Every structure is written in structure tokens, then in C-alpha cells.
Amino acid sequence: MTESTPAPETRDYRDTVFLPKTDFPMKAGLPQKEPLILAKWLEGNLEGQIRESRKGRDQFILHDGPPYANGDMHIGHALNHILKDMVVRTQTLKGKDAPYVPGWDCHGLPIEWKVEEQYRKKKLNKDEVPVEEFRAECRAYAQHWVDTQREQLKRLGIGGDWDHPYLTMDYEAEATIVRELLKFAANDMLYRGAKPVMWSPVEKTALAEAEIEYEDIVSTQIDVAFQIIESPIAELIGAHAVIWTTTPWTIPVNQALAYGPEVEYVLASPLLSGGSESAWNIIHAHPLYNGWFDRPVLVAADLVEAFKARVDAALKTIDLSEVGSPRVDFDLDFGPEDRFKGADLAGTIARHPMHALGGFFARPRPFLAGDFVTTDSGTGLVHMSPDHGEDDFDLCKANGIDPVFAVEGDGKYREDWGWLGGQGSVINPKFNAPDGPICTDLRESGGLLAASADYKHSYPHSWRSKAKVIYRCTPQWFVPMDKVMTHIEPKTPREKRWENEGGAINPAEEDLCAAPTLRQAAMQAIDETRFVPEKGRNRISSMVKDRPDWVLSRQRAWGVPITLFVDRKTGVYLNDPAVNDRIVAAVKAGGVDAWSDARAQEYLGEAYDAADYERIVDILDVWFDSGCTHAFVLESGRWPALVRHDGGTHSADLYLEGSDQHRGWFQSSLLESCGTRGQAPYKAVLTHGFTMDSKGLKQSKSVGNTTDPVKVMQTNGADIIRLWALSVDFTEDHRIGDEILKGVADQYRKLRNTFRYLLGALDGFSEEERVTDVAAMPELERYMLSLLADLDTKMAQAVDDFDFNSYTRLLADFCNEDLSAFYFDIRKDVLYCDLGPAAPLGTDTRRAYRSVLDILFHALVRYAAPVLVFTSEEVWGTRYPEAGSVHLLEWPTVDAVWNDATLATKWAGVRTQREAVTEAIEPYRREKTIRSSLEAEVTIPDPTLDPAALEEIFIVSVARAGDALTVTRTENHKCGRCWRHLPEVESDGSLCNRCDTVLDA
Structure with missing residues (x-):
């Protein structure tokens, strides 16, 4: 061709190239698509199809811990149920029969409190409403939120028997709870006793430890003097024994003082120094002085300085400005023999600072030896109020001192109490303040040495009302731990x-x-249970090991009653199987309202007179309700899919809840089951941490840092929340926020793009094209199958370990790094260009590639199905629109023989070299010296493969061996069809040998 001859027109070969084709869009549109997919599942009864397909298989039973039917689903609910759904779906994928029956906790104080709030807004008194009517409103309230949460959880893609959930307020469930309670009664594992329990004066009921949260508060701390009136140590008679407390309201119920037998105590005379005579006169006339400086004080030697500091601070609050005098200093003077061992104080008796009131307050206050007394704070002497402290109660009981029940359920002293009767509430800060009635009276009696409202500490609160709670001794029903x-x-x-x-x-x-004993049985059951993570074992063990007897009774209306009749003369509850059977039958027929005075004689029958028996009106701790769910759900036969068909025990394979349930549902279920069956109701326990905001702070509506899963589903889709939940290390506290969700959305797009590529690349794939002999495949294909086999092993292990963070990460990394960034990138040339008239099924390499892609598709869509429940259904339906749901499939068939360690090691080296070449080319791309790696020629030191093979792997024009890694721009011409720069291409736009051969029909 001469320079004057015009160049022939370059042919456009695009119509000869295979371009991936699929209807699967890159734009997900999850908020619009997911509801349509969900509706299709519900219409086609997908849950029923799954159950039918797994009937008779090995079972895996996850028992759902009941969320509380009170409010919308929050992010903690979402995380918890996604994890449960992941367990159920992965076990189903492994071929097991893994039914999921959701449930709700419907009784208890939170619901009752909300209904009472509605009453208060209407200025109505709940106690004036018939109890049956009030319970009906509680039931309706609970049902409303059950229905609301059910729809929200279904929208989240949680599969299960949503049409037949279990509710603790179902009559049959209530009857089961009664039956379980009566088992304890029949086995003499119930008793009524008076012990201090956590009590909410606001909610007027006892609370369980699981219903308590701790918040920092500032309290009034006081030092109070109890004058010693008798002692084997003569020097002590007339001295003031000083106690320190941060609960001034317990002083009116004091009955003794405790000392540490091994603690060293000192007797010291108070001294005032400095200041003028005028200043002294002011102090002597001040109520704070009140003559107590005239007597020595008894305190622990290690706490003298702290005591002095508190009294000195109190004295400095006295205004001496009118006399212009310097502040008076407080000091203590010790004699050479004024030291005593705590044990020497035995037999010492003091009197209450309010002894002049007579009656209860005039009784002597004995000194009692208490091993719990320390010198960590205070004065080393502890005032004992058996009504309001566990140590107090135990020590006083051991010494014949009984509680007096001075504080009523609303937190006020009872009307007939000799000091502050009818007043309170005792937890009101103003009531306990230095200028409040308690401190004022103590000051006037000469008993108050120091008082200041500045003591910061952690204090228990009701997690429902957020109000402070107290220890209060009341008659309650208990399950003994050590009988x-x-x-x-x-x-x-x-x-x-x-x-x-x-x-x-x-x-x-x-x-x-x-x-x-119940404690021993529970501890052994813990030893036999699998915990994920393992640290959960120590957590629940420490709680069960030291926990007190289980308080079962609550003084409320909405719950399952303690269905006992107590003999009015003997105080013994009736234990008659016939009576018990009548009670259970009545509750099963009519619910908790069946337990009434009107029907008492009906239950007692002809053998007993209702007038001789007290009908207990307390209700059960709601944790006992939920602790019985294993009996109702797993043993009743109401859900046939949950009945063990292998003759195994009633225990569930797994309980899964937040880590706070070690003291809640995990523990109450353990104790209930061990107390009635001698074993745990679960074989394994999995716990997750709490979801914090993006900064690691606790989420709070008042702070405004919460993430609403319902809103996230509306804007991003449920699969985004699911991917987040299964990507975090849920065994620890974890985070969520807008930026975190953006990162999750980006991860989702990459996964979606992988499936989109697979669908497009497999367009038209047929069995005729498939290569079945793996050994005959190119080495790259065999390497990818080796990676898949390794992935399959790790994914299966992650399922067994409930390690869903690793499961999701392995899936994402394989798709992003092994496929998109490596395998797809290398083989796109073969996919696009190795098909033509002369190769209607493609070249051998292309056939092998598409065969591997088909294997990958079937494996990855199954792996992804438990995570991206909606997207995987969309992917599967795009390729197989008539094949049914992806969630009916089982674990992919991946031949473990494909896993070739030698091949994997070899190709790991190739990939390292590929990364080095890509990095070396990048500067030339930025400078636009080389626009595409196809324009590059590279030399490689010690190439892992033959350099000619590396040209395809590195996607370069030429690869050769050399002493160092170098990059140059090629002078080879560009093939007009595949765009590779190859030596055989005569001019830009002409064809390479491969393309010429493929097109030669």
C-alpha cells in the first residue's frame, strides 16, 4: 500500500464478540423489590414447602427467646432475629429439618406500666377498674405489638411459622406455666418467706435482677452516732459508735450495728482548735454541734482520716463571717490504750439516736460480728436494717432479730411508724437531703455528725420506669437454690x-x-452446655454460683397467678393433684382470669373448705413465664415440626440471645428446667453483644443516635441490614451508623455485581457445552475449583461454629478478590472472543471457563441465600424462573478432591507476581504513557509460569523473563476484535491468529 493509496475501512467486529446478557439489573431497588418477593413467598407458602422438603431429616431446633411485645422492632431485635434466621437457614441449607417458631413474652410489668400510663393520662385509677377489664386491656396492648413486630420481622426476611407463633398469654401457654409452677410445689421446692428483694416503689412490685440497670447518682452521705450504753470494755460506755451510710432513710428501721471481727478500732476524743471565743460560741450553739463533741467516738483505725475529713467539711459549713474568725479545725485525740480488736466488741450494746421516741426506737441495738464488714469506706461500723439489706437480714436473722416491714410498697413509712410515719417516699432525694426530715431530726437529737449531698456512686434502677429501687423485705414466694x-x-x-x-x-x-440441689444441677448443666463464645460459660456460672433463692412472686395484675391455696392455720400450701388438675384445666379453658375467689371452692372440691384457705393473689415473675417456654413450645406437640422424632431429649439444640440474658432468659430457663427435669433445656447457647452508635456510644432515643431498622429497610432494603448484622463481630459490642451502612451498601453492590456478571456470562450455557473432566481443564480453572473447595470447607466450618462474621467475610472476599479482581478479569477475553462460527460451543478453554462459572454460580447463590435472602431469590429466579425458591436448595456439591494444596501454593505465587506487575504499570497509566495494560510489555524475574502463559494472566502484550521487573510500551499492533497487542497482528485493526481462527467458518 502506497502513501497515496487510502487505507481500507476498518471493520467493526463487535457483532462477532460475545457480550454478557442478563435481565438482572445492577440497580438493586431493594425497598421496592423485597416486598414483592416476600408476598410471593407468603402466597406460595414457602415455609410449608421447606418443612415438607426436610421432613424426616436430622433435626436442628433453635428455640426462639421471646422478645417483649412492647413497641416497634429496634436494631437489637433486628440483629437478634437475623442471627437466628441465619442459624435456621444455614442448618436448612445443610439439609437438616430446622423449623423456626417465633414467640413473644406478653405478661409482666412493662405492658402493665404502659396501660397504667394510659389510665394516668385519663386521670383514672387502675385499682378502681375491675381486674378482668384491666387484664383485657393489657392483652389487647400486647396483641397489638405482637402483630406490629411480626410484620416488621417478616419484612426483614425472617423465615418461620408466622401464622402460628407462641405467645405466653395464650391460654394453653398460661396453663403450662401454671402446671410447671405446681411441679415445683408438688416437689416441695416452693416456700413463702420474708427476705429483702429489689423493690420498685414507683411500680409497687418486686423486681428480678434482670429487670435492674445501674446508673450513677449523687446521694447524701451521713455519719450518725449511736451512743454505747453497755459493753465489756468499760471505756466504751458512753462513747459514740459512728456509722456511715448513703441511705439515710434506712436509719428509721435500724436494729443493730455490725463490726468486723478482724478490724482494728480506735476510741478517740473529738477536739476543736483555732478560731476565736466568738466563733466557739457560734459553733456550740449550732444544731450540728449539739453536745456530741463531749463524748469519745469509736471508728475503724484505717478510716479515721476519712471520718475526720467529713466532719471537718461539715463544720466548715457553719457561717462564722459575722465574727470574722478563722475556721475552726476538727481533730481527734487518742490515748495509748484506745485500740480494740473487733472481736472485743462482742456484747456491746448501743441505743438508737432517736431512742427518746420510745417503743421500737427504745430497744437496745446490739453489736453483731459481720464478716462482710470491711474498711474500704465509711467508719468500719455498719448499721443493720434487716428490712433493707441482704447482709443485714442474714446477720440479724442469725441473731434472732426479725424485720419490721416499716416501709410500704409505695416507699413510704407505714402510718403507725413511730418516726416519720406516713412520710416518704424514702428514695426521694429531698427526703434524704442534709436539710430533709431525717437529717433534721437526727441533728436535733445529737446523732448527726456530718451530712453532705455529694457522694457519687452506682445505684440500681428499674429499667422500665427508670426510677430508683430499694431493697425491701416483704413476704414473697421463693424457689430454694440449695435444697x-x-x-x-x-x-x-x-x-x-x-x-x-x-x-x-x-x-x-x-x-x-x-x-x-437446684444450684448443683444447674452448675452441672452449665458444664455440659456448649457456649459460643466460650466466655459465656463463666458469666452464667458466676451468676448461678452466687445467686440467692429465686423470688417468684410479683404484686401486680397482668401475669400468670401463683395458683396456691395456703392453710390459714398452718401456713402450709395445699398440694393435692386433683385440685391442681382442676386449676390447670380451668386456666387452659379461660386463661388467668379463671383464678378467682368466685371459683375457689370449685377448685378445692368437696374435700376442702375455701374459708380455711388463703388464695394467693400474687403473680409470677415474668422470667418464670419465659423460663417455661421450652415446656410449652418443645413438648406440647402443638408444633409437630418441633417434636423430636429421634427419641432425643426435649432440649433445644440452641438458644440465642443477647449477653444480658445470662442473668435473664438463659438462667430462668435453666433453673426451671433443672428444677423440673434435672437438665438444661438447651444443648448450646450463643450470645451476641449490643449495638452501639458509630462512635461506640449506647443508642438512646433521647440522645438521638438510634438507628431505626424499619427506616433503613424503607430506604436501603432489608438485605443491607442483614449484610451488616452478619458482617460485624456480633459476639462483642458492635457499631452501626450512616457511614457504616454506606460501607455495607458498597459491599452489597460488589456482591450483586458478581452475580450479575455470572448471570450474563452464563447466558445460553448448555449441558452440551459443559466440561465434566476437571483434570482436562486448564490449570487456572483447576486452581479456581481448588479455591472453591477450600472455601466450601471453611464456610461449612463457619456454620458449625456459628461464626457468621467469618462466613460473610469469606463469601465477600472470594467474590471480590478471587473472582472479580482476578478470575473474571483474566478470563473476560476468553469469554468474549473464544466463540465464533468455527467454534460454536467455544474453545476448550472457554467451555472450561463457563463450566466453572456454572459451578461457581450454584455454590455462591446457595452460600449467599441465608445472608441476602431477597437478592439470592432474585438471582436464582433470573436464571431459573420456573425452578422454585432458592431457599429450597441444599448445600452445594463441591468435590473436596478439587482442593489441591500444591496448585494453590503455585498460583499464590502467580498472583503475587500479578499484583507486582499491576503496581508497576500503574504509574504509566496515570501518566497516560500506557492507557491499558494490554499495551505493556513486562520483564519478570523468576516467573512462576511460562512467560507466554503470563501474558494472559497479567493481561499484557508481552511477558518475558528478566533480571528485574520492568515495564515498556509495546510496539505490537492491536487486534481489531480482541484488542490485544500481539506480534502476529500486521496492523491496527487486523486480526490476531486466535480471532482469525474463531471467525473462519
Whole structure:
């Protein structure tokens, strides 16, 4: 061709190139698509299809811990249910029969409190409304939120038997709870006793530890003088024993003083120094002085300085400005023999600072030895109020001192109490303030040494009302933790225990050979349970090991009643199976309203007179309700899918809740089951942490840093929340926020793009095209199948470990790094250009590639299905619109033989070299010296593969071996079809050998 001859027109080869084609859009549109997919599932009864497809298979039963039917779903609900759904779906994917029956906790104070709030807004008194009417409103309130949360959770893609959830307020459930309670009663595992329990004066009921949260507050701290009137140590008679407390309101109920037997105490005379005579006169006339400086004080030696500082600070509050005098200093003077061991104080008696009131206050206050007394703070002497402290109660009871029940349920002293009767509330800061009635009276009596409203500390509050709680001694019903359960057989029979040579029981095993206590049974059950993470075992063990007896009773209306009749003469509750059966039957037929005075004689029958029995009107702790759900849900047969068909125990395979449930549902379920069945109701327990905001702070509506999952679904879609929940390390506290969700959305787009590529690249794929002999495939395809086999092993292990963070990360990394950034990038040339008239099924390499893509598709869509429940359904339906739901599929068939460690090591080296080449080319791309890697020629030191093979792997024009990694621009011409720069291309726009061959029909 001469310069004057015009160049022939370059042909456009685009019509000869395979371009991926799919109807699967890159733009997800999840908020619009997901409801349509959900509606299709519901219309086609997908849950029923899944159950039918897994009928008779090995079972995996996750028992749903009941969320509370009170308010919209929050992000904690979302995380919890996504994790549960992930468990159920992955077990189903593994071929197991894994039904999910959702449930709700419907009784208890939170709902009752909300209904009462509605009454208060209308200026109505709940106590003036018939109790049946009030309960009906509570039931309606609970049902409303059950229905609301159910729709929100379904929208989140949570699969399950939503048409038949379990509710603790169902009559049958209430009857089951009554039946379980009566099992404790029948086995003599209930007693009524008076002990201090957490009590909410605002809600007027006892609270369980799980209903308590701790907040920092500032309290009034006071030092109070109790004058000693008798003692074996003569020097102490007439001295002031000083106690320190941050609960001034307990002083009116004081009955003794406790000392530490090993603590060293000192007797010291108070001294005032400095100041003028005028200043002294003012102080002597001040109520704070009131003559107490005339007597020595008894305090712990280690706490003298702290005591002095508090009194000195109190004295400095006295205004001396009118006399222009410097402040008076407070000091203590010790004699050489004024030191005593705590044990020497035995037999000492003091009198209450308000003894002049007579009656209760005139009684002597004995000194009692208490091992719990320390010198960490205070004065080393502790005032004892058995009504309002566990240590106080135990020590006083051991010494014959009973509680007096001075504080009523509303937090006020009872009307007939000799000091401040009818006043309170005792937790009101003003009532306890330095100028409040308690401190004022103590000051006037000469008993107040110091008072200041500046003590910062953590204090228990009701997590519902947010109000402070108190310890209050009231008659309650308890389950004993340390009573031998004679109805429970030893875990292993005595004759099967290991024995010593002499035939005696091995001492290490002896406890397990006898009937256990509830505490022992629970501790052994904990040892036999799997905990994920493992630290959960120590957490619940420490709680069960030291917990007090279980307080079952609550003084409310909305809940399951304690259905006991107590003999008015003996105080013993009636234990008659026939009576119990009538009660259970009545509750099953009519719910908790069946427990009424009007029907008492009906239940007692002809054998007993209702006039002789007290009908207990307390209701059960709501944790007992939820602790019984295993009996109702797993054993009743109401849900056939949950009935064990392998003859196994009633225990669920897994309980899954937040870590706070170690003291809540996990523990109440454990105690209830161990108390009635001698074993835990679960084989494994999985716990998750709490969701914090993006800064790691606790989410709070008042702060405005909450993430509403309902709104996220409306804007981003449920699959985005699911991907977030399954990407974080949920075993620890974790974070969520707008920026975090943006990152999750980006991760989602990459996963979606992987499926979009697979769908497009597999367009038209047929069995005729498939390569079945893996050994005949190119090495790159065999390497990718090796990676898939390795991934499959790790994903399966992640399922077994409930390690969903790793599961999701493995899936995302494989799609992004191994496929999109590596395999797809390399093979796109083969995909596009190795198909033509001369190769109607494609070249061998292209056929192998598409065969591997098909394997990858079937594996990845299954792996992704439990995570991206809606997107995976869309992906599957795009390729197989008539094949049914992706969620009916089972774990992919991946041949473990494909996993080739030698091949994997070799190709890891290739990828390292590829990354180095890409990095070396990048500066030339930025400078536009080289616009595409196809224009580059590279030299590679010690290439892992033959350099000619690396040209395809590195996507360059030429690759050759050399001493160092170098990059130059090629002078080879560009193929007009595949755009590769190759030596055989005669001019830009002409064809390379491969393209010429493929097109040669």
C-alpha cells in the first residue's frame, strides 16, 4: 500500500464478540423489590414447602427467646432475629429439618406500666377498674405489638411459622406455666418467706435482677452516732459508735450495728482548735454541734482520716463571717490504750439516736460480728436494717432479730411508724437531703455528725420506669437454690461412678451420686452446655454460683397467678393433684382470669373448705413465664415440626440471645428446667453483644443516635441490614451508623455485581457445552475449583461454629478478590472472543471457563441465600424462573478432591507476581504513557509460569523473563476484535491468529 493509496475501512467486529446478557439489573431497588418477593413467598407458602422438603431429616431446633411485645422492632431485635434466621437457614441449607417458631413474652410489668400510663393520662385509677377489664386491656396492648413486630420481622426476611407463633398469654401457654409452677410445689421446692428483694416503689412490685440497670447518682452521705450504753470494755460506755451510710432513710428501721471481727478500732476524743471565743460560741450553739463533741467516738483505725475529713467539711459549713474568725479545725485525740480488736466488741450494746421516741426506737441495738464488714469506706461500723439489706437480714436473722416491714410498697413509712410515719417516699432525694426530715431530726437529737449531698456512686434502677429501687423485705414466694431435689435422679447413678480401690465412692464424684440441689444441677448443666463464645460459660456460672433463692412472686395484675391455696392455720400450701388438675384445666379453658375467689371452692372440691384457705393473689415473675417456654413450645406437640422424632431429649439444640440474658432468659430457663427435669433445656447457647452508635456510644432515643431498622429497610432494603448484622463481630459490642451502612451498601453492590456478571456470562450455557473432566481443564480453572473447595470447607466450618462474621467475610472476599479482581478479569477475553462460527460451543478453554462459572454460580447463590435472602431469590429466579425458591436448595456439591494444596501454593505465587506487575504499570497509566495494560510489555524475574502463559494472566502484550521487573510500551499492533497487542497482528485493526481462527467458518 502506497502513501497515496487510502487505507481500507476498518471493520467493526463487535457483532462477532460475545457480550454478557442478563435481565438482572445492577440497580438493586431493594425497598421496592423485597416486598414483592416476600408476598410471593407468603402466597406460595414457602415455609410449608421447606418443612415438607426436610421432613424426616436430622433435626436442628433453635428455640426462639421471646422478645417483649412492647413497641416497634429496634436494631437489637433486628440483629437478634437475623442471627437466628441465619442459624435456621444455614442448618436448612445443610439439609437438616430446622423449623423456626417465633414467640413473644406478653405478661409482666412493662405492658402493665404502659396501660397504667394510659389510665394516668385519663386521670383514672387502675385499682378502681375491675381486674378482668384491666387484664383485657393489657392483652389487647400486647396483641397489638405482637402483630406490629411480626410484620416488621417478616419484612426483614425472617423465615418461620408466622401464622402460628407462641405467645405466653395464650391460654394453653398460661396453663403450662401454671402446671410447671405446681411441679415445683408438688416437689416441695416452693416456700413463702420474708427476705429483702429489689423493690420498685414507683411500680409497687418486686423486681428480678434482670429487670435492674445501674446508673450513677449523687446521694447524701451521713455519719450518725449511736451512743454505747453497755459493753465489756468499760471505756466504751458512753462513747459514740459512728456509722456511715448513703441511705439515710434506712436509719428509721435500724436494729443493730455490725463490726468486723478482724478490724482494728480506735476510741478517740473529738477536739476543736483555732478560731476565736466568738466563733466557739457560734459553733456550740449550732444544731450540728449539739453536745456530741463531749463524748469519745469509736471508728475503724484505717478510716479515721476519712471520718475526720467529713466532719471537718461539715463544720466548715457553719457561717462564722459575722465574727470574722478563722475556721475552726476538727481533730481527734487518742490515748495509748484506745485500740480494740473487733472481736472485743462482742456484747456491746448501743441505743438508737432517736431512742427518746420510745417503743421500737427504745430497744437496745446490739453489736453483731459481720464478716462482710470491711474498711474500704465509711467508719468500719455498719448499721443493720434487716428490712433493707441482704447482709443485714442474714446477720440479724442469725441473731434472732426479725424485720419490721416499716416501709410500704409505695416507699413510704407505714402510718403507725413511730418516726416519720406516713412520710416518704424514702428514695426521694429531698427526703434524704442534709436539710430533709431525717437529717433534721437526727441533728436535733445529737446523732448527726456530718451530712453532705455529694457522694457519687452506682445505684440500681428499674429499667422500665427508670426510677430508683430499694431493697425491701416483704413476704414473697421463693424457689430454694440449695435444697436437695429428691425428685431429681443423680446425673449418673451411684453404681456407675468411678470408685476407689476400697470400693468407696471417689470423693470428687460424691456430690454427683446424691440427689442434687437446684444450684448443683444447674452448675452441672452449665458444664455440659456448649457456649459460643466460650466466655459465656463463666458469666452464667458466676451468676448461678452466687445467686440467692429465686423470688417468684410479683404484686401486680397482668401475669400468670401463683395458683396456691395456703392453710390459714398452718401456713402450709395445699398440694393435692386433683385440685391442681382442676386449676390447670380451668386456666387452659379461660386463661388467668379463671383464678378467682368466685371459683375457689370449685377448685378445692368437696374435700376442702375455701374459708380455711388463703388464695394467693400474687403473680409470677415474668422470667418464670419465659423460663417455661421450652415446656410449652418443645413438648406440647402443638408444633409437630418441633417434636423430636429421634427419641432425643426435649432440649433445644440452641438458644440465642443477647449477653444480658445470662442473668435473664438463659438462667430462668435453666433453673426451671433443672428444677423440673434435672437438665438444661438447651444443648448450646450463643450470645451476641449490643449495638452501639458509630462512635461506640449506647443508642438512646433521647440522645438521638438510634438507628431505626424499619427506616433503613424503607430506604436501603432489608438485605443491607442483614449484610451488616452478619458482617460485624456480633459476639462483642458492635457499631452501626450512616457511614457504616454506606460501607455495607458498597459491599452489597460488589456482591450483586458478581452475580450479575455470572448471570450474563452464563447466558445460553448448555449441558452440551459443559466440561465434566476437571483434570482436562486448564490449570487456572483447576486452581479456581481448588479455591472453591477450600472455601466450601471453611464456610461449612463457619456454620458449625456459628461464626457468621467469618462466613460473610469469606463469601465477600472470594467474590471480590478471587473472582472479580482476578478470575473474571483474566478470563473476560476468553469469554468474549473464544466463540465464533468455527467454534460454536467455544474453545476448550472457554467451555472450561463457563463450566466453572456454572459451578461457581450454584455454590455462591446457595452460600449467599441465608445472608441476602431477597437478592439470592432474585438471582436464582433470573436464571431459573420456573425452578422454585432458592431457599429450597441444599448445600452445594463441591468435590473436596478439587482442593489441591500444591496448585494453590503455585498460583499464590502467580498472583503475587500479578499484583507486582499491576503496581508497576500503574504509574504509566496515570501518566497516560500506557492507557491499558494490554499495551505493556513486562520483564519478570523468576516467573512462576511460562512467560507466554503470563501474558494472559497479567493481561499484557508481552511477558518475558528478566533480571528485574520492568515495564515498556509495546510496539505490537492491536487486534481489531480482541484488542490485544500481539506480534502476529500486521496492523491496527487486523486480526490476531486466535480471532482469525474463531471467525473462519
